[in-house]
Amino acid sequence: MSVPDKFLKPYNPNSVEDGLYKMWEDSGYFNPDNLPKISGEARVETWCTIMPPPNANGRLHAGHGTDLTLKDIMTRYHRMVGKKTLMLPGSDHAGFETQSVFEKKLQKEGRSRFGMSNNELYSEIYDFVMESKHIMEGDVRKLGTSCDWSRNTFTLDDHVVSGVKDTFKKMYDDGLVYRGKRSIHWNPKFKTSLSDIETKFEDRKDPFYYFQYGPFVIGTSRPETKFGDKYVVMHPDDKRYKDYKHGDTFECEWINGKITATIIKDEAGDPEMGSGVMTITPWHSQVDFDIAQRHNLDYEQIIDWDGKLMDIADEFAGKKIHMAREDIVKKLDDKGLLVKVDKDYEHAVRICERTGVVVEPQIKDQWFIKMEPLAKKVLSALDNGKVKILTSKHENMLRHWMNNTIDWNISRQIVWGIQIPAWFKNKGTKDEEVIISKNKPDGEGWEQDVDTFDTWFSSGQWPLMTLGYPDSKDMEYYPTTVMETGADLVFKWVPRMIMFGTYLTGKVPFKTVYFHGMVLDAKGKKMSKSKGNTLSPIELAEEFGTDATRMSFVVSNAPGADMPLSQDKVRAYKKFANKIWNITRFILTETDDIDINTKPTLTDTDVKLLSELQETADFIADHIERYRLDLAADKAYHYIWHELADNILEASKDILKVDDSEAKLSRQYTLYTILVTTLKMLHPFMPFITEEIWQSLPHKESDMLMVAQWPVVE
RNA sequence: GGGUGUUUAGCUCAGUUGGUUAGAGCGACUCGUUUACACCGAGUAGGCCGGGGGUUCGAAUCCCUCAACACCCACCA
Numbered sequence: 001m002s003v004p005d006k007f008l009k010p011y012n013p014n015s016v017e018d019g020l021y022k023m024w025e026d027s028g029y030f031n032p033d034n035l036p037k038i039s040g041e042a043r044v045e046t047w048c049t050i051m052p053p054p055n056a057n058g059r060l061h062a063g064h065g066t067d068l069t070l071k072d073i074m075t076r077y078h079r080m081v082g083k084k085t086l087m088l089p090g091s092d093h094a095g096f097e098t099q100s101v102f103e104k105k106l107q108k109e110g111r112s113r114f115g116m117s118n119n120e121l122y123s124e125i126y127d128f129v130m131e132s133k134h135i136m137e138g139d140v141r142k143l144g145t146s147c148d149w150s151r152n153t154f155t156l157d158d159h160v161v162s163g164v165k166d167t168f169k170k171m172y173d174d175g176l177v178y179r180g181k182r183s184i185h186w187n188p189k190f191k192t193s194l195s196d197i198e199t200k201f202e203d204r205k206d207p208f209y210y211f212q213y214g215p216f217v218i219g220t221s222r223p224e225t226k227f228g229d230k231y232v233v234m235h236p237d238d239k240r241y242k243d244y245k246h247g248d249t250f251e252c253e254w255i256n257g258k259i260t261a262t263i264i265k266d267e268a269g270d271p272e273m274g275s276g277v278m279t280i281t282p283w284h285s286q287v288d289f290d291i292a293q294r295h296n297l298d299y300e301q302i303i304d305w306d307g308k309l310m311d312i313a314d315e316f317a318g319k320k321i322h323m324a325r326e327d328i329v330k331k332l333d334d335k336g337l338l339v340k341v342d343k344d345y346e347h348a349v350r351i352c353e354r355t356g357v358v359v360e361p362q363i364k365d366q367w368f369i370k371m372e373p374l375a376k377k378v379l380s381a382l383d384n385g386k387v388k389i390l391t392s393k394h395e396n397m398l399r400h401w402m403n404n405t406i407d408w409n410i411s412r413q414i415v416w417g418i419q420i421p422a423w424f425k426n427k428g429t430k431d432e433e434v435i436i437s438k439n440k441p442d443g444e445g446w447e448q449d450v451d452t453f454d455t456w457f458s459s460g461q462w463p464l465m466t467l468g469y470p471d472s473k474d475m476e477y478y479p480t481t482v483m484e485t486g487a488d489l490v491f492k493w494v495p496r497m498i499m500f501g502t503y504l505t506g507k508v509p510f511k512t513v514y515f516h517g518m519v520l521d522a523k524g525k526k527m528s529k530s531k532g533n534t535l536s537p538i539e540l541a542e543e544f545g546t547d548a549t550r551m552s553f554v555v556s557n558a559p560g561a562d563m564p565l566s567q568d569k570v571r572a573y574k575k576f577a578n579k580i581w582n583i584t585r586f587i588l589t590e591t592d593d594i595d596i597n598t599k600p601t602l603t604d605t606d607v608k609l610l611s612e613l614q615e616t617a618d619f620i621a622d623h624i625e626r627y628r629l630d631l632a633a634d635k636a637y638h639y640i641w642h643e644l645a646d647n648i649l650e651a652s653k654d655i656l657k658v659d660d661s662e663a664k665l666s667r668q669y670t671l672y673t674i675l676v677t678t679l680k681m682l683h684p685f686m687p688f689i690t691e692e693i694w695q696s697l698p699h700k701e702s703d704m705l706m707v708a709q710w711p712v713v714e
Numbered sequence: 715g716g717g718u719g720u721u722u723a724g725c726u727c728a729g730u731u732g733g734u735u736a737g738a739g740c741g742a743c744u745c746g747u748u749u750a751c752a753c754c755g756a757g758u759a760g761g762c763c764g765g766g767g768g769u770u771c772g773a774a775u776c777c778c779u780c781a782a783c784a785c786c787c788a789c790c791a
Contacts, residue, residue, distance in 0.1 A: 010753065201789090208791095219791060233791085270791080278791040287791080347790055393719050397786060400717070404787080490786085518785095524726085556727050556739080560719090562784085564726060568740065575753040586750035631728075638738075649750070 003588045004696050011581035013545030016692045021141055024691075029079075029707050030087075030148045036707055038082035047083035048477035049075060050463050050510075051147060052485045052493070055094035058101070058132060060139040062519035062527055062553075062565060063486050065537030068145050069553040070516060070629055071484050075146055076684035077624045078481075080710040086477055087146060088466050090153040091133050095417040095455035096198065100190060100354050102128055102416070118415045118450070125416045126156075139538050144546050144687045146706065151474070153466045155458050156418070160465045164458045165421040165438045167504065172436045176370050176503075179422075179434070183282075183289035184409055186362040187352045188307035192413040193366060194352060195454055196406070197492055199359055201348035208345030209329060212337045214252030214261060216277040221347060222284075223328045224321045227312050228300040229254075229279035230261050233291060235269040238276050255332060256314045266291050284361050299363065307360060321360075367420060367451070369408040377502040378402050378495050387498060389513045390627055391560030394490050401491050410454045417452030424449065460496030463509035470504075482627075483510040487517055487560065514627050515560050519553075522566035540570050547686035548573035554633045554685060576637060577689050580682070583645055584693050587675045590656055591668045596699040600665040609648060613674055616643075617681045617711040624684070633685050640678060648674070676700070677711045 028034040035043055049071050060068075071087060079085040102125050103113055113121050133154070140147070153160065171177045184193040210219050216232055234241045246265040251258055261279075268291050269276060282292035282299035292299050302312055309316050309324055316324045332338050350359045379402050381387045382395065389395040411420060423446045425433040435441045440448070458465070463483075467474040479501070483494065494513055501509035520526060521533040528534065540549040544567075551573035557563040602610070616639045623632035648671075655667045676697065683690040683705050694705035702708045 007750090010751085221791080268791090273791070280791080285791080287789090345790095391719095393785090396718055400787070487785090522726085524784095558728085561727090566726090566740090569726085571753085572740070575751095578753045579751065582751035582753090584750085589750075626730095628730095631730095634728075634738075642738095645751085646755080650755090653748095653750095 003585060003592060006696070007581065007585035007588065011545075011578050011689060013547065013577070013688060014542065017142075017144070017541075017546055017688050020688050020691050021144060024146060024704070024706055025141075025149065027704060027706075029704070030146050031150050032084045032086045032148070035079065035084065036702075038709055041082075043082055043084040045083050046086070046477050046481075047075075047078040048086045048088070048480040049482050049484065050088045050466055050480055051090060051145075052462075052483075052489070055092050055097055058136075060136060060143075060537055062535050062537060064139075065143065065540075065549065066516050066519055066553045066557065066563075067485065068140060068143050069550045070514070070557075072143070072145050072147075072687075073550075073554060073629050073633075073684045074482065074484070074624060076687060076706065077621070077710070079146070079706070080680065080683070080708060081621070082709070086148055086151075088151050088153070088477075089137075089140065089145070089147040089149060090462070090466055091136065091155070092455065092459050093129060093155045093416065095452065096190075096192060096194070096412060096414055097354055097455070098129060099125060099414045099416040103190065122415045142538055142541055142546065144550065146687070151466070155455075155462075155465075159468070160458065161418050162438065163465050163469060164418055164453065164461055167461060167500065168421060168453075168457075169436045169438075170504075171369065176373065177367060178370065179365060179367050181363050181365055182368065182407075182409070183286040183361050184364050184366055185350065185352075185359045186305070186364070187355065187357050188305065188360050189357045190352070190355060190414070191305060193362075193364060193409060193411065194359065195409050195456075198353050199350050200353045202351050203346060204349045205344060205346050208342040208347075210274070210339040210341070211332055212339055213254070213277075213279060214250050217275045217339055218277055218279050219274040220279075221345060222281075222321075222325075223332070224309065224313075224316075224325050225281040225284045225302055226279065226328075227255055227309075228283070228302050229281055230259055231264050231280050231292075231297055232261055232277055233264045233266050233269045233280055234277045235267060235271050236265040238269065238271045240271075240276065253335065253337065255328060264291070264295055264297070266294065283363050286361050289361070289363065301363070303360060303362075305362070366409050367411045367422070369410055371405040371407050374499040374503060375402040375405050375495075378498045381498055381502055381508050386508045387511065387513060389515070391515055393560055394487060394513075394515045397490055398495060402495060408454075410457045411449075411451040412454055413451055415452065417455060418458055420449045420451050420453060422449040423447065456492055456496050459493060461500045461504075463497055463501060464504060478505070478509065479507050480510045482512045482514055484514040484516065487515040490515060512627070516557060517560055517562035520562050520564045522564055522568070524562075524564050535565055535567070540567070543567075544570045544574040545577055545688070547577050547689050550687075551576065551633060551637070551685060554629050555637065556634070557630045559627055576641065577686065579641055579645060580678075580686075580689060580693070583640070583649065584675060584696075586649060587671045588696075588698075590652070591672045592698070594665070594668045594672065596669070596672055600669050601662060602670065603663055603666045606666045606670040609670055610673060612643075613677055614711070617677060620681050621710065636678075636682050636685060640682065644674060644678065672699075679705060680708055680711045683708075 075087040208221050244263045248263040280288035282289045283301045311317050423435045425445045497509045552570040620632040679690045691705045
């Protein structure tokens with residue numbers, strides 16, 4: 001036979017990738033139930049990874065590219081080794097994130113959610129998400145991801161919603177869930193509460209005011225919260241105030257007339273700070289709320305849910321807080337109570353991570369999860385080695401966080417999510433009744449809580465829900481083998497999965513956690529849309545080919561370390577793909593007359609070459625198993641280019657000139673074996689070109705490289 | 715303020731438990747169009763392995779210390 005014409009032209013990824021992916025998908029081999037036997041034996045040992053649900057509200061970015069590439073490399077390798085291999089795809093509704101993306105879209109269209117009913121809003125977001133979900137699944141395919149689409153799961157699928165509600169009920173019955181008034185982070189623009197990890201601090205420079213408050217001087221950057229302040233707090237050991245006793249009261253002139261203030265001695269008062277005396281606003285400050293709780297003090301709301309001052313502010317009522325601030329200061333100044341102003345005061349302000357809105361602490365009835373008993377389970381799983389985190393840096397971070405965690409607010413005041421299955425009767429009265437149930441309780445007057453779960457409440461149960469907990473046959477894949485994900489999820493997602501997994505099943509959800517770092521731009525800077533330095537994995541794949549793109553995501557991407565990415569890097573691997581193409585052309589041309597089933601007597605050199613070949617395959621296998629995919633990929637690259645092409649092929653030219661010689665027959669057999677073996681060991685990294693070549697081989701052991709056996713050179 | 719990491723060639727990074735002369739890619743330079751490949755080949759230059767101290771027969775590797783950078787957490791009345 002002669003060498004196919006396609007090898008006479010450079011490799012063109014775009015013309016073959018879609019067809020190859022369709023061939024794989026149509027074969028059914030992505031589904032482990034359909035995998036063929038390996039070396040005549042049924043596959044027994046399972047290997048499983050669950051895809052972190054990409055948020056169903058946009059295109060894939062470089063982080064997803066890394067994620068999918070690393071996971072798919074491992075998946076393809078273990079499939080070839082003979083494991084019952086499952087990579088399970090899915091997507092996340094991403095509650096608040098998606099709703100804020102959608103609301104921005106509404107805003108651009110000149111609309112707002114506040115004119116819509118909850119049902120209308122939900123259904124519009126649903127349509128929006130289904131559309132982007134479809135596009136994103138196309139992107140996942142484009143990257144060659146060999147996941148089992150028949151098990152594709154969405155966090156709002158009926159069985160997931162139902163399972164998540166069951167978990168909530170079980171936790172409630174076990175006393176791990178409680179409802180209570182707590183100081184929460186409130187986003188006044190989007191009108192929802194947020195958990196700690198959905199907020200971040202931003203450095204600001206604001207004026208800092210000192211006011212006379214009776215006999216004391218107090219300082220604040222937020223005069224607008226001070227209307228209701230009637231407690232002065234100082235450290236019990238502060239000698240300057242030893243004549244004042246806890247509980248003493250005094251009268252003083254304040255913003256809107258005379259008030260009665262009470263002295264509170266509490267260690268929260270920092271003697272080093274200003275005068276060492278402060279007033280507190282428990283409704284609008286977490287720290288103040290804690291002090292108020294300790295001493296059983298009153299608290300009163302000053303700022304409403306829209307961020308406007310309430311009636312207590314008299315003439316300022318109804319004003320937005322930042323509008324009223326200067327007027328309030330002026331009024332106090334006119335009364336002679338303004339002592340001084342520090343105009344260059346630098347402090348950190350808590351803002352909403354997603355929207356940048358300044359968070360207003362508020363007090364609200366919310367559902368909480370008691371974290372301590374669950375955190376203990378996570379820590380003991382780490383101590384016992386049930387879960388291994390590959391990077392000590394992240395393990396340390398995780399341990400520290402779990403040791404200091406606070407109760408988790410899981411209610412969100414948004415419609416886009418799973419509605420909390422709590423039913424109230426006579427809500428807000430002293431006869432209030434609560435029932436936790438998936439269905440409406442019998443009898444009149446029951447109304448369901450309108451709040452939805454924090455999105456991490458459902459994604460925390462992802463490995464369980466995707467595998468059909470509690471009783472699906474797929475639970476044989478639980479615990480899954482490895483969770484590979486971005487380091488930004490070290491608190492948000494990973495510990496929550498371990499918590500829910502150990503709580504519900506007594507077993508961890510995965511044995512190994514592999515955190516990859518961030519993809520940076522060529523200069524080592526964070527990629528961000530606003531800087532315009534992002535690289536889209538899809539665009540890279542279209543320009544340079546998916547295989548080249550995948551290689552650039554894995555090479556020099558050590559676990560836990562950030563990785564710079566540039567077009568030049570991808571271009572280099574495009575050249576590599578072409579190199580492989582030409583190696584194939586050479587070998588097929590030189591071996592098209594041989595009978596591969598008849599093994600010739602091999603020369604000593606060729607025996608050595610085959611043994612080095614096996615060593616290379618073993619090195620790659622070993623490093624994949626030890627999660628050093630970067631070194632495995634690099635090894636394949638170097639072997640192929642600098643050993644096979646530069647040395648073996650060059651040396652073969654002379655040998656092959658001598659027709660019918662034993663050396664030639666030996667070398668032909670060796671070259672063909674090297675080609676076949678090389679395709680196998682490169683396949684996990686560069687699935688498309690290797691499969692495309694495999695399909696053109698004159699002799700092959702299986703119809704598809706994807707399910708061929710990992711190299712054992714004989 | 716607390717913590718965790720990083721620092722190796724111009725750039726980006728490897729370097730496994732201490733063991734000959736510290737490696738690769740990209741970039742630079744020189745030569746080469748020899749039918750697998752110019753999306754190429756052959757070769758060259760370039761490093762007191764962040765500084766200082768210690769342990770050792772021997773240190774890029776282990777310990778101490780300093781510095782710079784990065785990230786995480788907490789807090790700022």
